[in-house]
Amino acid sequence: MLKKIVRFLTSLKFGIVLFIIIALYSVIGTVLPQGMAEEIYIQHYPKIGNIIVTLDFNNVYSSIIFRVIMVFFIINLAGCTFNILPGQLLRMKESFFPSIPKDNENLWNDETDIDKFKESLKKNRFNISDKEESSYASKHRFGYIGSSVTHLGIIVIILGGFIGNLFAMEGSFDLMPNETKTFEEEGFSIVLDDFYLEFREDDSTDQYYSEFTIFEDDTKVKEEKIWVNNPLLYKGINFYQSNFGWANKIIIRDKDDVLAEEQIKNGESYLYEADHLYVHLYGFYPDFTMRETGEPTTRSQKLNNPYYAIMLYEHDQFLDSYIIEPGQRINYNDITIEFDEPTLYTGIVYRKDFGYYFILLGSLILILGLIISFHFYPKYVFVSSDKILPITKQNSWGYN
Structure with missing residues (x-):
């Protein structure tokens, strides 16, 4: 019974179902305004307002349902990775060489110099394994693990999102010029020196700017101007220009x-x-x-x-x-x-996201996995006295 449950949780079909559900949740989180008071949803969506609130669609990405779905997705992705990883590691061994399809194109002809050809393979960083009457050339064996590395990157990114949602420090505040906001636990205070608007020719607001000074124990440590999409970062806390009034x-x-x-x-x-x-x-x-x-x-x-x-x-x-x-x-x-x-x-909206570094690390791992998968795919060439058979799906000229 337990094996059946594990097999189901790590199956491709279950992964596809989870992916579709996550996509639907993402659409809801994009279309439906998030984080407002429950009364607003009930008032503006009288027919489905109670459903929205009950299912936490007003806080999609921090809802218990979405978190449970993501936990199952991590289990599924990790399980799929563990299922395919042994086979990938086996193919990385020097002793492994894929079977040669019967209809493979033979690139040998009467003018081919086998020794020179093998030298060209070596120059292109192929590893040559000589047998009695033939040779096997291989390159980029580590490309097999590209998908597993990609899966690992996705898992780390999701875990980073979990950590960020669970432990992030966030909030908001309003300041007028010369007012101060103190962060006692972090040991600093932030003073608004000036706030002003920039206008277009038609007098509509183009941008708004806040000029801050940060103090620690009455000592000035930093001055910076921020605007929309250009936050202030100090001690891991990002301060975003949110609105004005x-x-x-x-x-x-x-x-x-x-x-x-x-x-x-x-x-x-x-x-x-x-x-x-x-x-x-x-x-x-x-x-x-x-x-x-x-x-x-x-x-x-x-x-x-x-x-x-x-x-x-x-x-x-x-x-x-x-x-x-x-x-x-x-x-x-x-x-x-x-x-x-x-x-x-x-x-001002501020946020200290402890999951940021996990997401950054996961993104780097994900990029590495994609590079390995699509650029360093494995290449094999079988060589004998009258045969040159490239074995690779991506490029029939596997030694190029």
Whole structure:
């Protein structure tokens, strides 16, 4: 019974089935947005939302199902490799020479000098094994193990992906200029010196840049500018430019004093507890205009015509909405509310992937295996006094 199970798990048919399932999962992971809240899938895909969440299609590559499939794929690939490896090693021995097909083309003719031909084989790095009345020439015997080396590379890459998913350190944070993010366990902090946008001629955003300084124990150790697709690497942690936005200062006053002052971002709310008042920043529009539908929008990210869209709630009850300029005040009972000092912030995603080196090693092994398989394929030539029979599938002129 156990032998049947092992034979099935290491069979080619099972491997093909697993490969198809992995391909389908990859399609799902590409087509379906990943990593969002479960409620979003249920809301946007009402008919299949629950299925998506139940089967972890919202986190395809880190789901238990996908990991189990990959474990079976590793078992299958390793089993297939162990099944074919003994035969490959046997063919690598000098004593092995493949049988000569009966219909093989004989390249010998009356003008052929066998001794000179054998010398040409030696010059082309063929090993010559002389028998009583014939000779066997061979080259690139190690090419037999190309497929096994390729399989090993794939296995190491998959294991690297597992290690990365299980042990990776990752997260995200937002910073405004002169703010600091500290990584205590790694012993350094990162300061955003500046953040700015680069625009095209039509005022659309072309690129955004973050300039960082890294400190260790208050000592500056590195300065670097990053942008999309050009991350910062420090102590094995990659920092990627992910997004950007606007932070704005909300100021609540009475007749005499400033009662509250805080930075909030688009979509955030501030609770003024004294009046149970929620001030919701619906949006900041640096180059304000209105759509035909009456919705506020921005033409660009340049501060050409800045406006805020504000909504007020009291005890979760909607009160009113406003479109105001920076510094313009909203009167509510005995207080005023204003927004000012729009400041760009950068969104950074960081990741320390412990599987990176395994994936790199696996890729190198995979490339080596492919080179061995397709460039160093085994070549054999049988030579006698009246016969020259090349034996190789790739090239009938096996001694070239």
